Amino acid sequence: MKRAITMGAAAALLLALATPAYSNSANATALPSPPDKIVIELVTVNGSGCPEGTATVDMAPDNTAFTVTYSDYLAHIGPGSSATDFRKNCQLSLRAHVPGGFTYAIVQADYRGYALLQPGANAVERAGYYFQGMPQTSQRSHRFDGPYDDNWQATDRTEYSELVWAPCGEKRNFNINTELRVNAGTSNPQTQSSFMTMDSTDAGVSTVYHIAWKECPENP
Secondary structure: OOOOHOOEEEOOOOOOOOOOOHHHHHOEEEEOOOOOEEEEEEEEEOOOOOOOOOOOEOOOOOOOOOEEEHHHHHHEOOOOOOOOEEEEEEEEEEEEEEEOOOEEEEEEEHHHHHHHHOOOEEEEEEEEEOOOOOOOOOOEEEEOOOOEEEEEEEEEEEOOOHHOOOOOOOOOOOEEEEEEEEOOOOOOOOOOEEEEEOOOOOOOOEEEEEEEEOOOOOOO
């Protein structure tokens, strides 16, 4: 099997941002990012696609985005694969330490990964997110069909009026759920290997979540 999984840091996941903006922030005013440094804490990590120590989160210096980097997120089929290797998932729970009076939402996500798919095989990447105690957004899926042997990338954007805002004045974790799945289709998994990974052949590539900021109303 081609070992693109060992090269670089990762990226591949897709958000669904389909619920209305949080009502307590509906009257807030759009602002540049807060001047103080924002800290993103990785609280819990669970899933076959992100064993302990293989996922990291970093905030951009200008507070406009944060990145998620994986080093062992691979779904594959073919010789040597187990019955469960065709599907991998990861559930991340993040805590953003945001200055008082501000709230945030994810306005765009940029994804990159690598896939090797035999003719007739296909792969699916799926993701969604939600704030603790709020309904999860509907998931979106992106499908890739073989033959394919290259980096892949995608961008998901949300209209400003449809952003899902963190509740003002409350500390709630931000949860990201992702999944990779490889299907044999008409290929022969007894003799042919196919895989999809959240690593890229380019070093230092991560999933990037772009952040929108608002000032909370004085009396939410």
